[in-house]
Amino acid sequence: MLDVRHLTKVYPDGTVALKDLSFQVPDGAFLVIIGLSGSGKSTLLRCINRLIEPTEGEILWDGVDLAKLKGEELRKVRRQIGMVFQQFNLVKRSKVVTNVLAGRLGYTPTWRSISSGFSPEDRQRAREAMARIGITQQAEKRADELSGGQQQRVGIARALMQGPKMILADEPVASLDPVLAHSILQHLERLNQEDKITVLCSLHYLDLVQRYASSVIGLREGQLVYQGSRENIRRMTDSEFKDIYGEEAERAGGISGDISPGENGG
């Protein structure tokens, strides 16, 4: 159970990115965060694994306040939280397998990363992760030789290598076309359902939200403006929609007009 309480983030330049944000995420949930660009989605996700320091508030995860962790303890928690990025954030000039293995760094002693690299067990684990995500063929290629969809799969494999209890996905499909978007989200969904990994994912398209989310929160200017389940999304009213996306926003064709997702069907 992730319990975020009164989370506030003010950047040094005075920008208030998150304002007194509170919500709960049960274990095994697929929580989707929606909101405009700049509404605080990325800041929220990065506060949870402390890539960004929260200004105020608590982030309780199984009773531990992540906001107060330091040094070694923080790194131990971080390795249980995988992260997937919009721009994939792979080391482009390194091989795919090296990028995937980087997910084990939190478990690798420093002397080993300097001298020999990774243990045979880790290498075996990497093979399994790549097989599961379907990138075994690409293992020896350089990361920047891969297409966007393949790169994001490498990103997921890297997160999977951590053996995570939670995955934070920051707009993981915003740089991909709709078909690839479904493919990537299906991988996340499978990890969520088969491995019981809690997923926190920010998304832009409501049809995707509808299809994959088990629950949804909406942010606007750093504040929580919407909270609901998958069913609630289908019945979202115009006023709720405008709460999230602003007065000028228009719902083109309604939210049920989604794109058919490849093999699985809507």
Next chain:
Amino acid sequence: MNRQNAGDSTAPAQPAPVLAVLAPVVSALLPGFGLALVGAWRRGLLLFASLASIAGLLVWRIRLVGRREVEVIDKIRKSFELQPLLLAVAVGIVLIYLWIILDSYLTARRRRSVSGVALWALILIAYFAMGWQIGEIDLVTLATEVGDAELVMSRIAWPWEAAIHREEQLLVAKAEVRIPCFEGGPERAEAESGEPYLLIEPNCGDLSTQEGSPGSTLTVIGTNLSPLTETEIWWSDELRNTFRQRQAGEYVKVNTNEDGAFQIDIIVPYRLIPPAEAGDFNTWTLEAQQLHALGPAEPSAELLQAIEKMIETIFLGMMATAFGIVLSIPVSFLAARNLMTGSRLTIWIYYLTRTLLNIVRSIEPLIWAVIAIIVVGLGPFAGILALTVHSIAALGKLYSEAIESIDPGPIEAIQATGANWLQTVIYGVVPQVIPPFVSFTIYRWDINVRMSTVIGLVGGGGIGFLLIQWIHLLDYRAAGIAVWFITITVAVLDFVSSEIRQRFV
């Protein structure tokens, strides 16, 4: 006055007529200030500055060209005579001056700036005329004397005759000649078999006179010399002074045939005989000398020296690059903005490092070499020091820019896996900076080897030292060998470095 005012309908009822008189008068006293008076400040000041600077340059050149003269008027006359271009500039200045007065009048009357493209063009032409004179540009000399470069250029272009050396032996055949004839010639030496032998017929004769009437003609026959070899004819007079036989202004040279024999007619030259030696006759010696090559061709001393120094040069560049890399990496971290924004102190260090790098980089390696020579003396170590200092500054800047331009995304991603600082650097930063580091390093090595060829010019070791020495000795063939080696090395290095860069980047 009234008419002007009526004609200028757009002008407000201002005292334009007064200014129309005042502006040119002021401009005549202080060029351009009349324009300032009617509001065209910038134009007026610019014109004044242009005219004043051209006039100043002209005065300087006239004083320089006419420095031998005492009176000012003579100086001017002399300099115009020697350098007609200066006269042209003087005329130009007068034209510009008058034009400015006219411009002031027109501007004052119309109350707006008059287009003066031609005026600016004239000013520009005056500047270029001064530049031509100051630069002492002399196309006539260039065109007529260009042939003088031929000898030097041809030796530098094909210097390889100096690269081969054979051990040589001087073969001499000699015979005595009596001057003038007195009871025939001296007794002839016996010919020994196999030894070089010279037969002169007749073996006595009269000198040429100072007035120009030629002396006796002697037929010289040499045998048992080295075949097909250039042979020189030398005299040794009664004082044992040796001099070479000249005929029609040229030294006499003759080539031997396949059997090592030659025959040539020579005229006994003019020679002032000291009165103390004036007796009945004198005995001179005539020598046929030839350089006889012995043994196989071998590399000349110059070639070997050039090879040694070239190797020294390449290693000089290599060592400087190696030291430069090692020392510039820590410096580059201090000069990378994205790593140094942590606190006020680090920002200060950043600015300090940047400034130092810029200063050091802007001082040429040749100057660093001069400084290094003062410290460690002549030789390659001074060159290494000079290039190292310059490399640290240049590489430090390039490396720091590579660090500044890395993508923060992968670093964030590696941090998110729970990696510690060192692991983040190894897996997130290093892979990103290696390609630009390799690229810059090879580039720098390239520059350093090229620079090390010239660093010797000031005594910093390497082939440049030899090159400048040979040029000063006018030994253009040897200098040509050095030039060839430098060219080949730089070309090979260019090729190798671009190959390596392609592999890495």
